[in-house]
Amino acid sequence: MINDIVAAINNVLWGDGQVLIVMLVLAGLWFTFKLGFVQLRHFVYMFTIMKGSTNTDAKERGISSFQALCTSLSARVGTGNLAGVAVAISLGGAGAVFWMWVIAILGMATGFAESVLGQLYKVKDDRGEFRGGPAYYIQQGLNKRWLAVTFSLCLFLGYGFIFSAVQANTITDALAHAYDVPTFYSGLVIITLAGLIVVGGMHRIAHFAEWIVPFMAIGYVLVTIGVTIANIEQVPALLWQIVSSALGLEEAASGALGAAIKNGIQRGLYSNEAGSGSVPHAAAAASPNPNHPVSQGYVQMLGVFVDTLILCTCTAVIILLAGGSQSDHMEGIRLTQDAMSSHLGEGGIDFVAAAISLFAFTSVVANYAYGESNLHIFKLDNKIGRIVYTSGYLAMILWGSMAALPQVWAMADMALGMMTVINIIAIVWMTPTIVSISKHYFEQRKNGQTPSYKAGDCEIQGKSEDGIWE
Template sequence: MSEYIVGPMNNLLWGNGQLLIYVLLFAGVWFSVKLRFIQLRDFTHMFKLLKQDGQSDPKGISSFQALCTGLSARVGTGNLAGVAMAISLGGSGAVFWMWVIALLGMATGFAESVLGQLYKVRDSHQEFRGGPAYYIRSGLNNKWLAVLFSLCLFLGYGASFSAMQANTIAEALNNTFSIPTHISGLVIAAVAGVIVLGGFKRIARFAELVVPWMGLAFIATAVIIAAMHITEIPALIFDIVMSAFGLTEASAGALGAAIKSGIQRGMYSNEAGAGSVPHAAAGAAPKPNHPVAQGYIQMLGVFLDTIVLCSCTALVVLLAGVGSTGEIAGIGVTQYAMSQHFGEYGDDFIAAAITLFAFTSVVANYAYAESNLHFFRLDNKWGKGGYTLIYLCMVVWGANASLKEAWNLADMSLGLMTLVNIYAIVQLTPTIVNLLRDYTAKKRAGGAMEFRCNEVKIQGQVADNVWKN
């Protein structure tokens, strides 16, 4: 199967075909233009919404919890290993192209998260559920495409991705602290099980408690390193920009590699357009109670993941003197760079960081796939129990396995999810634009900001028990 289906498909999506790079670039430009560069025009509004965060419905999670849940999945190995890989293949110029794809991806992330909110439903516990499968079915009235997306989601986020993250944690702990991988796998599964069995709200509370401190600790470390090399910062930024266009001697022959690796690693990291984060967005009860409010919040998530956290890793790596080698290198480069700054404590710090970063992704991955159980009417004791058992078994297996084929399967799942999701959100562009116009008009008027579905022209149908007429 891998040789005849998975391999050729991944080559088309991610390899020589590079189909997804062109599709995601198109989506970023499309929504940036259609939404009049909302990521720049309303940049400060993202932060203002966090200040007035609260729950407009007790059955939903807060916008801040939804942001942290989205960041739980976004912030992972891509922030530490992916950035190092981009630099090793494309040099410092790759960092610039990561910034570019993040800015474009902010608009895509806004669009998919608005739709996740609009077409959300209430499950058997009256909690909010939603995501691409829901807005494909309700907005486009295309059930078979919604089923295809859900199956790819279960294969990717429900199984393969959690195994990948567990493998990364087990390897890091084994290399640094000599902890046997089978012990790590059992501990990861046990701790994750305690969290996920509490449902979506417990996952959101876990993300709310862990993600901010995790991110701040990493940012603080990067700031300390920057302060230690403060006189080198201007030259470093100049080199990043010039190398991005092949205008330095070292980057003259690596322009294509810088663009490709920077864009690809940026996409992997922030997940904008993949259709994963709308599940977190759908679970929120935002304030103001309007789908666009959660669009702004998740747009902020793309910014924090790539522009802030990935830039911190780039700073750590480049200030250690690491540059393009032309060969694939990941977490080892980041560990080497950190050891250059802090000695042997640098290795320990990265091992701890990758463990925490990857574990939050393990938990968030469960939440995303679990949100689609309602879509198949499996959000009951037996459905959730069966899914949880498969998920925990994959975590234990992943910590101990050699996962080349599983990685390929996960990449194919993510690629197919992305193609289906981008097709859907482009088709639903008129609804996204109309919702933004409604939100903007109400904000300017200074009155009530609540969304009422009879005031906006939308495609398809929304759940009767979610939005008011």
């Protein structure tokens, strides 16, 4: 009965109902319009704001903007960047890549909006560290405690426990398939490494992300550049294939254009997480530079760009240059492995196994941070609360590393779907605050000033925590 209920909810949210896809696309269009196409007008500035982003005031107990970006990318960049893109191409053809780009551009505006709110309504926990996220701006900005609690419970179920179990399962399965490593032993290694990192809280997680995320992203991009150069004569035809398939210019089969649009949008949304309410937790943890909530909007907007328009595109290029195309079967990581093997020989399997393990492990660690950020909502951000949460988190990872998880995946999808619905409603509801504080930043920058914000500078909904923006 429970499985039937979960399946019915998921069908409405993710399946035939397509509620979430419609909500996320409309939200992207809404914030693109309300913020004056910020992702296009301020595209270059989005990169320049990262200058000095590694600096933070230690007394503030916040992480740097660069660490916040890397932490959010740790969670964003996962198996979806490898397997998800393969599924999109398998079901929607090369044209799905184009629509993945389109939804990423729209998602940049949504990511901007939710991250501004996460930073504006952040609080300090018992360690003096910044915490925040949708539950906080729902509670402080909308004064809807029950809705904030509902969001937090969904996040605990999804990011706090199930998603990490699933990512661990992906790692152990890849290692067992490639090297015959028993899942139990690889599971023990995962919880040992994860435990050593997460026990240090957000600061240690951010420090880990700061080092590992650039390494894995740059490495993946360099391999893709090498593959592209080796097949440079195919690139013009590849680009034409993507565009023509996306616009239905060469499609003979009916429904092919619809498949490209549906799968490109769906996989793009899954990958970049814009609108789901996860990324504001990382945005809230930062001591921004410049000291204004909107600066974190730019930082996390860059995260959407890197995740989808760079890393997902890398996977698409590797697959399409290897001759991958639309098929009758939903192919995931196997299609990516086959494509990489065709370019790198037998080493391609090893490379993909290593990439899967690294991408998934960074997600495991970042997921913990998102869950821990919500302990404050329940007054559990203390030693006992953290011990209980950490123990459950590590136990779920060990269990997930050995279990078959289709039904658990369904529950995780439901939790993520409900999170997204709540968050989209909240940020659209709080559009006046987002627009007001963004205009404050834009005007200061236009006047040649270094943007800064103090409580009372803008008219906002509700009230941010005392002392945060004094």
